[in-house]
Amino acid sequence: MSDSRSHAKHGPVRWLPLAAIRPAMSPAWRRWVGSRDSLTLRLTEAGRPRPFRVHLIDQRTGALRRDEAQALGLPTGRQAWQREVALCLGETPWVVARSVAPLEGLPAHDLAHLGERSLGSWLFRQPDLERGEIEVTRDPAGFHEAHGPWGRRSVFHHGGFRVLVQEWFLDAMADDLGLPSR
Secondary structure: HHHHHHHHHHHHOOOOOOOHHHOOHHHHHHHOOOOOOHHHHHHHHHHHHOOEEEEEEEEOOOOOOOOHHHHHOOOOOOOOEEEEEEEOOOOOOEEEEEEEEEEEOOHHHHOOOOOOOHHHHHHHHOOOOEEOOOOEEOOOOOOOOOOEEEEEEEEEEEEEEEEEEEEEEEEEHHHHHHOOOO
């Protein structure tokens, strides 16, 4: 579903600092939502023996949403690289993710050829990678029909490059891992 249609249907995503949501979140979910390491590796380990795979939903250049522009410190409507994926165990999506990055400083060669590899597989190999604060939402992703209890986002910095990574944990993941509803 395109960004413009999804937000006409769902409205803007509301994000709060992790610390503000923490009291309402179960310890099991805190370990997932608050983790600062590679989600790809965590999913791969938790989903064994099923194979991990990335399903590319869309990759394009388009206007940033208001909340995305604010997170990146850019004017609303600025054109940016956008990528939407489903992170699957076997054929089941456990997480859907939307990543956006300003076109300035974009390592286009590296990112244009990710295909069905995770962005995290590239990001976490960067030696000077810095991750900003984690924010959390209960709002749906908007670009994917599946639902789940939590979404999170943070800005990653690598030299002059920055990317906002937004990840929504889906009900299928909660069910498969026996996680509580929240």
